[in-house]
Amino acid sequence: MLVSLNWLQQYVTVEAEPRDIAHALTMAGLEVEGVHDRFAHLETVVVGEIVSAEPVKGSDHLQVCKVDAGQQTFQVVCGAPNARAGLKAPLALQGTELPDGAIIAKGKLMGVVSEGMLCSEKELELGVASGGIMELDPALPTGQNLAMALNLSDTIFELGITPNRSDCLSMIGVARELSAIYGVEMRLPDISLPEDGEPVQDITSVDILDPDHCPRYAARVIKGIKIGPSPAWLAQSLLAVGVRPISNIVDVTNYVMMETGQPLHAFDFDLLEEGRIVVRLAEKGEKFITLDSRDNELEPDMLMICDGKKAVALAGVMGGLNSEINDNTTNVLIESAHFSPMSVRKTAKRLGYHTEASHRFERGADHEGVLFAAQRAAQLMLQTAGGVCAKGAVDAHPVTVEKAEITLSASRTNVILGTDISYDRIVKYLESVNMEVETLDQDLMMVRPPVYRVDVSRPEDLMEEVARLFGYDNIPTTWPAAAMEIHRADPVRDFGLKLRTALCGQGFREAINYSFVAADTPDRLQLSEKDKRRQTLPILNPLTEDQAVMRTSLLPGLFASVAVNVNYQNKDLALFEIGKTFIAEKGQELPTETESLCLVLSGANISQSWHGKAVRTDFYDLKGCCETLLAGLHIVDAAYARLSDDTAPYLTKGQCAEILSREKRVGVLGKVRPEVLKKFDIKQDVFVAEIDVTSLLEAVPEKITYEAPPRFPATDRDITIISDKAVEADAVLAHIRKMNHEWVRSLEVVAVYEGDPVPEGKKSLSFRITYRSDTTTLQDKEVNEVHEGIGKEVMSTFAAA
Numbered sequence: 071m072l073v074s075l076n077w078l079q080q081y082v083t084v085e086a087e088p089r090d091i092a093h094a095l096t097m098a099g100l101e102v103e104g105v106h107d108r109f110a111h112l113e114t115v116v117v118g119e120i121v122s123a124e125p126v127k128g129s130d131h132l133q134v135c136k137v138d139a140g141q142q143t144f145q146v147v148c149g150a151p152n153a154r155a156g157l158k159a160p161l162a163l164q165g166t167e168l169p170d171g172a173i174i175a176k177g178k179l180m181g182v183v184s185e186g187m188l189c190s191e192k193e194l195e196l197g198v199a200s201g202g203i204m205e206l207d208p209a210l211p212t213g214q215n216l217a218m219a220l221n222l223s224d225t226i227f228e229l230g231i232t233p234n235r236s237d238c239l240s241m242i243g244v245a246r247e248l249s250a251i252y253g254v255e256m257r258l259p260d261i262s263l264p265e266d267g268e269p270v271q272d273i274t275s276v277d278i279l280d281p282d283h284c285p286r287y288a289a290r291v292i293k294g295i296k297i298g299p300s301p302a303w304l305a306q307s308l309l310a311v312g313v314r315p316i317s318n319i320v321d322v323t324n325y326v327m328m329e330t331g332q333p334l335h336a337f338d339f340d341l342l343e344e345g346r347i348v349v350r351l352a353e354k355g356e357k358f359i360t361l362d363s364r365d366n367e368l369e370p371d372m373l374m375i376c377d378g379k380k381a382v383a384l385a386g387v388m389g390g391l392n393s394e395i396n397d398n399t400t401n402v403l404i405e406s407a408h409f410s411p412m413s414v415r416k417t418a419k420r421l422g423y424h425t426e427a428s429h430r431f432e433r434g435a436d437h438e439g440v441l442f443a444a445q446r447a448a449q450l451m452l453q454t455a456g457g458v459c460a461k462g463a464v465d466a467h468p469v470t471v472e473k474a475e476i477t478l479s480a481s482r483t484n485v486i487l488g489t490d491i492s493y494d495r496i497v498k499y500l501e502s503v504n505m506e507v508e509t510l511d512q513d514l515m516m517v518r519p520p521v522y523r524v525d526v527s528r529p530e531d532l533m534e535e536v537a538r539l540f541g542y543d544n545i546p547t548t549w550p551a552a553a554m555e556i557h558r559a560d561p562v563r564d565f566g567l568k569l570r571t572a573l574c575g576q577g578f579r580e581a582i583n584y585s586f587v588a589a590d591t592p593d594r595l596q597l598s599e600k601d602k603r604r605q606t607l608p609i610l611n612p613l614t615e616d617q618a619v620m621r622t623s624l625l626p627g628l629f630a631s632v633a634v635n636v637n638y639q640n641k642d643l644a645l646f647e648i649g650k651t652f653i654a655e656k657g658q659e660l661p662t663e664t665e666s667l668c669l670v671l672s673g674a675n676i677s678q679s680w681h682g683k684a685v686r687t688d689f690y691d692l693k694g695c696c697e698t699l700l701a702g703l704h705i706v707d708a709a710y711a712r713l714s715d716d717t718a719p720y721l722t723k724g725q726c727a728e729i730l731s732r733e734k735r736v737g738v739l740g741k742v743r744p745e746v747l748k749k750f751d752i753k754q755d756v757f758v759a760e761i762d763v764t765s766l767l768e769a770v771p772e773k774i775t776y777e778a779p780p781r782f783p784a785t786d787r788d789i790t791i792i793s794d795k796a797v798e799a800d801a802v803l804a805h806i807r808k809m810n811h812e813w814v815r816s817l818e819v820v821a822v823y824e825g826d827p828v829p830e831g832k833k834s835l836s837f838r839i840t841y842r843s844d845t846t847t848l849q850d851k852e853v854n855e856v857h858e859g860i861g862k863e864v865m866s867t868f869a870a871a
Contacts, residue, residue, distance in 0.1 A: 071228075071231050071239060072226055072227070072228060072229075072311040073226065074108070074241070074456065075225040075226070076223075076224045076225075077241050077307055077310065077311070077329075078245050078458070079261060080241075080257070081241065081242055081257050082245040082248050082249050082252075082255070082256055083254060083255075083258075083259065084248050085435075086277070088227075089105065090380070091107050092227060094248075094252070095227070095247065095251075096246070096749075097541055097543055097642060097703075098247055098250075098251055099232075100229055100235070100247060101230040101232075101795070102228065102230075103228045103230055104374045105225060105228070106226055107226075108226045108310055109222045109223065111167055111168060111195075112164055112215070112216050112217040112654070113215070114162065114163045115160050115163070115215070115217075116139050116140065116163065116213050116215055116216060116832060117160065117206060117211060117212055117213060117214050118137040118138065118139050118144075118159055118160065118161030118188065119138045119158050119387050119721050120136070120137055120155055120156065120157045120158075120328055121135075121136040121143065122136045123136075123155050126147060126179070126182055128671075131151070131337075132147055132149050132180060132182075132249075133147070133149075134149055134182050135147075135148050135188065137515065138213070139163070140212050140214070142298050143328060144161070144163075144610055145183055145184065145380070146161070146186045146738050147182050148203065150188065150190070150203040151202055152203060152205065153202075157203075157205060158205070158206040158208055158210055158212070158406070159188050159205060160188065160204050160216050161187070161189075162194075163186050164186060164419070166364065168189075168194070169802070172186050173560050174186060175229065183283045188203045189204060190202060190203055190204055191204045193706045196220075196222075196306070197302060197305055197306075198299060198300075199299075206219075206220075213228075222257040226310065229244070234433075234525035236430060236434045236522075236524060236525075237331065237522045238331075240328060240329060240333045241260070242331070243331050243819065245613035246503065247503075249497075249502070250284075250502035250539060259446065261442065261445040261449050261506060262449070263452055264452070264459065265461040265462070265846065266459065266865065267293060267458040267461060269460065269461045269510060270289070270290065270291055270460040270461060270463060270464055271462070271464065274291055274292050274339075274342075274345050274346050274347065274403060275346045275347070275464060276346070276347045276348075276464045277346070277347070277348045277349065278349045278466050278468055279350040279351075279376075280349065280373065281469045282348060282469075283351070283385070283409065283410045283413040284349045284407060284408070284410070285407070285408055285410075285466070285467060285468065285469030285470075285471065286407060286462075286466065286467040286469070287349055287403075287440075287465075288444045288463050288465045289347060289403055289404060289405060289406070289439045289463065290375060290404045290406075290448045290460045290464075291401070291402070291403050291404070291405070291459075291460040292448060292458065293400070293401045293457055293458050293460070294400060294401070295399070295401070296455055296456050296457075297319060297388065297396070297397050297398075297399050297455065298314070298317065298318055298455070299317065300315050300321040300454060302322050304318070304450075307328075308324060308328070309830070310327055312848070313328065313426075318455045319336050319399070319402060319454075319455055321686055322336075322447055322450045322451050322454060322455075323335060326446050327426060327430070327443075329446070330436075331430055331436065331439070331868055332430075332440065333386065333426065333427035333431060334336055334405060334406050334443060334444070334447050335375075335383060335389050336395055336402045336404055336405070336451075336605070337383075337395075337402065337405065338395055338396065338399045338401070338402065339402055339403045340400070340401050340704055341382075341392065342377040342378075342769045343377045343378045343379040344377060344572075345377075345378070346377060346378050347376070347377065347403070347464075348375075348377070348378070349373065349374075349385065349407075350373075350374055350376060351372065352369065352370060352373075352374045352381070353370065353466040354368075354369065355367065355368075356368040356374075356381070358384065358610060359390060359391045359392065361390065361391055362388070363387050363445045366384070366421050371413070371416065372413075373385035373409065373413050373417065374386075375387070375405065382858075383405075384423075384860060385407070385413070385414070385417070386404075386417070386418075386427055387417055387421070387423050387427055388411040388427070388428075397833065404444050404447050404451070406441070406443045406447070408436075408437045409431050409435075411432050411433065412609035414428050414431040414432050415428075415432040415441050418432065429591070434522075434524035435522075437471040437521050437522075438471075438520075438522070440467075441465060441521065449725065457632075461733055462466065467749060473506070473518040473520070473521060474518065474526070474527055475517075476517045476518075476519070476526070476527070476529055476532060477513055477514055477515070477517075478514070478516075478529050478533075480513050480531045483496060483529075483533045486530075486533050487533060487537050487540075488545060488546060488548050489540065490864065491536065491679060493512065493513070496536055497509075498792050499535065499540065500532065500535060502539065503523075503539070503731045503841060504517065505519045505532075505535075508578040508734070520698025525850065533841055536790075541611075562665050562763060562767060566763065566772075569649065569667060569699070569763070571647060572699055572702050573646045573699065576695055576698060576699070577644055577813065578645060578646045578669065579644065579646075580625070580646055581628055581631045581645045581647045582649075583627025583628070583647060584617060585620055585621055585650065585652070586612065586613075586616075586617035586618070586621065587618075587620075587621045587627065588618060588619070588626070589615075589618040589619050590623070591604070591606075591621070591622075594746065594750065595625065595719070595746060596719045596720055596743075596745075596746060597717055597719060597720075598719065601717075602653050603623055603651075604622070605622070605653050606619035606620060607620040607652055620661065621651055621652065622647060622652060622653055623651055623666075623668075623760070624647050624651065624666050624667075624668035625720070625758060626750070628647055628758070629750040629752060629756070631645060631670075632645070632670060632672055632750075633751045633757060636672075636752065636753065641674075643673055644669075644670070644671055645669075645670040646667065646669045646670070648666070648667050648763065649666065650663045650665055650666070651663070651664050660752050664764070665761075665762075665763040666760065666761070666763060667737075667762075667763050668758060669692065669695060669696070669739075669758065669759040669761075669767070671691055671692050671695070671756070672687060672754055672755060673686075673687060673754060673755045674686055674687065687757060689739075689740065689757060690758055692739055692757040692758075693710065695759070696729060696759055696761075700766075703769075703770050704770065704771055705731055705765070705769050706771075707731055707769075708729065708731050709730045709731070710727045710728070711727060711728050711798070711800060712728075713728045713729060713738055717738065718738045718760070721738065721741065721743065722742070724741060725741040726741065727739055727740060729759075729761065729774065731766075732769060735762075735765070736761055736763060736766050737766070738759070738760050739759035739760070740757065740758070740776065741755060741757050742755075742756045753778045780842055782842060782843055783842070783847060783848075784840050784841060785801075785840070785842070785848060785850075785853055786838055786839065786840050786841075787839050787841065787853060787857045788820065788836060788837065788839075789839065789857070789861050789864070790821075790834060790836040791834070791864060791865055791871065792828060792832050792833070792834055792871040793833060793868050793869070793870040794831065794832060794833075794868075795832060795833050797833075797870075799819045799835050802835060802837065803817045803818075805863075805864065805867055805868075806837075806839070806864065809860065812854060813841040813842060813848065813853070814839060814841060814860075815838060815840045815841065815842045816840040817840075818837065818838050819835065819837055820837065820838045822835055824870055835870075841857070
């Protein structure tokens with residue numbers, strides 16, 4: 071909201087610099103977002119005197135004027151009909167930025183050079199006249215700055231009023247705050263006016279059919295007014311706060327709204343059928359055309375202002391086209407009412423309106439200020455438009471609003487605020503913002519805030535008033551009295567940090583997804599009916615259908631990340647996520663939470679370059695990443711076995727495995743089935759690994775044993791067997807390890823072959839065994855004997871040749 075310092079000075083006199091006022095308001099809870107000189111755009115506008123004005127050849131209205139700017143004469147092309155020699159007018163020099171954003175620069179019009187601009191009142195926001203250039207007093211010194219010559223000076227504060235402080239959406243509201251902050255007297259305008267007309271009760275009436283939506287409605291009638299432009303003081307006041315002047319009657323309603331915070335509306339009384347007001351709810355499907363010429367379809371709970379036969383305004387939002395003030399208006403009815411904030415908010419939101427009136431009614435207007443605003447508007451209309459005011463006002467108020475009564479403890483206030491403010495000083499602060507204070511005892515007081523303070527309803531609200539009037543920056547800084555408690559380390563959390571470091575070192579990027587997924591996620595993952603991951607926990611108020619349940623797997627979130635990246639042509643991906651999954655258990659209020667790790671590889675493992683083609687990611691790349699991760703954690707007994715159960719139905723058979731440590735499953739890995747990927751809108755191969763973080767942590771050895779470098783050389787021997795196709799190479803390696811020969815140091819598969827000359831249903835497996843002794847150098851004969859024994863044992867166990 072824009073606030074004019076000149077306007078504020080009508081109600082309160084503050085001897086302080088604008089920047090100090092801005093700081094004081096901010097520290098009192100009314101944040102000042104900006105401060106600027108209203109007439110800053112006049113800095114390069116001077117009083118110019120037209121020395122000569124000659125027609126521009128070929129134009130029927132342009133003139134080339136020689137304009138004296140004091141120390142220099144400029145040539146200006148002007149199209150104003152009143153431009154003439156000897157006239158003094160505002161001259162905007164080159165570089166001037168006008169209020170509408172236009173910047174004056176040297177240019178040509180019809181081939182004639184123009185070095186500035188002679189301005190109208192409207193162009194400088196000094197009035198509404200736009201039919202010609204502004205004519206200045208001939209006595210003004212030529213070349214003087216225009217703002218200085220016209221004694222124009224005003225500071226504009228840009229306030230960020232919070233929704234709970236509707237009482238400050240007006241000049242008087244802000245003036246009240248300054249009065250309390252600086253301890254100076256507040257002056258309200260005198261609203262006396264002549265009432266020479268007939269009694270208002272003989273002219274009109276007000277019937278409120280829905281008092282819950284409209285607890286109060288006041289009306290005044292003025293006859294014989296004359297529509298015309300507003301006087302300069304009124305137009306300037308509105309321009310200062312960003313309101314465009316329209317006509318004297320309309321401008322008065324806007325002025326009083328900005329002055330008091332009470333929205334008003336003026337009806338052309340002659341357009342009100344039966345000359346009366348009826349406040350009722352709209353009928354279903356009723357149509358109404360507002361002032362902006364928009365045809366609105368109404369709903370039954372929307373409040374309408376009507377005459378004897380038709381609707382004439384959307385209550386608290388906007389007037390109707392059928393009763394607006396026009397150039398022929400001679401009689402007006404002034405509306406000043408109090409509407410339910412909820413009613414106005416619903417109507418405005420449904421119809422897509424946000425007006426100055428609805429902005430104030432939605433936050434809560436002053437129930438007791440209704441008559442004051444109507445009287446003030448009537449007074450100013452008589453001053454600016456003439457006419458005769460009817461005696462009295464119609465004031466229909468079927469619902470009364472009582473002041474709240476709040477008991478406040480001075481001692482508790484000081485405890486909460488951390489201050490030592492005396493009882494009397496607290497009373498003084500509260501009374502300075504127009505609150506009634508009644509002493510109950512040495513500590514307690516009964517406080518009755520004014521009705522317009524809709525934000526004050528409990529003792530804590532009063533404490534806040536005391537704090538802001540005392541000054542937030544005056545409250546001493548104190549350390550918390552509570553003892554600090556150091557929480558014990560969380561092994562799983564600390565282990566998660568270690569995993570993140572290790573995976574980032576392998577080139578993975580961490581993904582962080584919502585813990586909410588779509589309800590059909592288990593179906594898309596093709597989980598069996600008995601799978602616990604189907605036991606999802608629904609969200610009570612999900613934001614979208616895609617976030618309806620708590621996740622039971624990290625895969626859906628990572629699949630979504632892959633899909634987004636691929637759509638953006640970022641197809642080579644290595645992602646991981648560490649987070650909790652949630653399984654709803656019967657009979658338990660809270661779900662079972664499991665810390666999980668998920669890895670994703672997709673796209674190319676090696677990108678195409680000048681020295682080679684791209685190499686696509688495969689199962690063994692992911693297995694290598696898992697091996698590297700486990701090796702870095704010193705898990706030496708990790709094993710990989712065929713995944714024989716249906717715990718991962720989303721993985722492709724023959725390209726998946728389980729990760730074991732100490733014969734306990736730690737996780738699974740493999741290639742995702744194409745039909746599953748299709749349900750997640752992914753069009754390229756994806757390889758995933760799911761690891762239980764807690765199980766992985768249990769597999770990490772508590773101690774790491776140091777081994778000295780070997781003193782004696784090692785030797786390798788290969789062994790090749792022909793076995794059934796179903797025999798796993800890892801099973802052979804595991805059997806050799808169980809033999810536990812002291813010289814065997816390492817085992818690895820070097821070749822797997824199927825095809826000629828290997829018989830059908832068989833395959834060839836080749837292994838390499840490394841032998842080394844810790845006490846001596848092994849001889850070939852010794853090694854060959856041991857190697858031959860291992861070969862016989864393997865062939866016997868696996869029925870191999």
